Amino acid sequence: MQSSLYYIEKTANLKQEKAFSTDFTVDHVEGAVDQNATPDCRQVTVNAIQDPDDFQLDVHGFCVLHGQTHLDHEGVYRNKASVQDAYYYEIEAILHEAFPQYSRIEAFDLTACTPLPHPTFSSKLTYLQVRKRDVDFPDVVRGYRKEYEQPSSIAHCDWSKNGSLKVLHWCFPGNESYWEGKRFDMLNVWRPLKQPSDDWPLAVCDYTTVDPDHDIRLSDAIRRDRVDEVCVLHYNEKHKWYYLKDQGVEDLLVFRNADSHGERARAFHAAVHNPQAQGPPRESVEVRLVAIY
Known part of the structure; x- marks a missing residue:
């Protein structure tokens, strides 16, 4: 499908x-600004994933x-x-089965919800993040996100290498x-709360098409x-974007945001408008996890 998303311009101030x-x-x-980077809206082709087996976490970033999960x-x-x-336990179990190389997988999230105790890591702060698109999105004023988090249409990774350490x-x-001196990945597992879902799907960029140096x-x-360090993306015509068409609740989109050494494939991602969408406003849930080797 043809859609658009926001990159960041290579402006002189940067x-x-x-x-x-x-x-x-x-x-x-007085005199304050809420950002110093200029959004760069680009028309892109977002390809429907035909065969999920064509994409690998360590090659494409997703x-x-x-x-099957049982989230109410x-x-x-x-x-x-x-x-x-x-729900965290179910997601962790699914990932352990798919990726036996990880010795430990712990779910967490950093959205502004009430901190809850977790029985595994002492003093762990965990959150469940739910996004429910407002009918006014994308015209919702930035900074006023109403009751629920809104989709993000800016191409980004949730953290950088150093940012992931700060998060932990x-x-x-x-x-x-638990993680000092060890290799780890910061992973996301994203899916809709209802199915089928075709409204503002999540698009991921094939990392083999990204030039990390530029x-x-x-x-x-x-x-x-707090201040988090994230990664944003400049436009490159070679980028290839993908999404799961009519994604169901048992279709889990798994992608890497960062890793401890900044060496592994990761997936820049953004919500994109689907001009053919016929379903209700998107409702989705994502879990963020640290996966330790």
């Missing part, structure tokens, strides 16, 4: 200063797994605490011995309580 953006408005601060669709809205641990320190306080830029994502 030669002297690091890119940044905020997830809140700064209108109350893959597709089929896995309504429960994620009524009481996240009552359903999230069971923040999310697993006092547990540095296409990728580090950016500070300034939150209300």
Whole structure:
């Protein structure tokens, strides 16, 4: 399908200063800006994945797994605490079976929801992230995300190599011995909450088409309580984008955001408008995990 997504322009100011953006408005601060990078809207072809076996996590940065989970669709809205641990366990089990090279896989998320204790890592902060597209999206003003997180149409990876270390320190306080000196991956598992889903699907970029030396830029994502380091993408006509057409709840899109050494394939991703969509506004759930070798 033909759609569009946002890259970041290679503007002159980024030669002297690091890119940044905020997830809140700064209108109350005189002279402040909420970002110093210029969005670059591009028309792209987003290809439907015909054969999931054609894509491998370690080559393309993403893959597709089929896995049955029992997440209560309504429960994620009524009481996240009552359903999230069971869902995390199911996702971790699916990944352990698919990727036996990992010695340990721990699910977490960093969206602004209520921190909940986890029985594995002591003092672990875990979250269940749900996105429910507002009928006004994409015209929702940035910084006013209403009740639920909205899809992100900017091509990005959730963290950089250094950013992933900061996340682990923040999310697993006092547990540095579990990952220090070890190799690890930061993974996402994304799926719709209802099926079939064709509204604003998640598109992933084949990493073999990305030029790491020229296409990728580090950016500070300034939150209300911390600063994360993420990666954003500059346009390259060689990029190839893919999505799962009519993705079902058992179709798990698994992709790598970062790794401890900055050497592995990862998947830049963005939500894209589907001009042929006939279903209701997108509802999706994603789990972020650290997978330790």
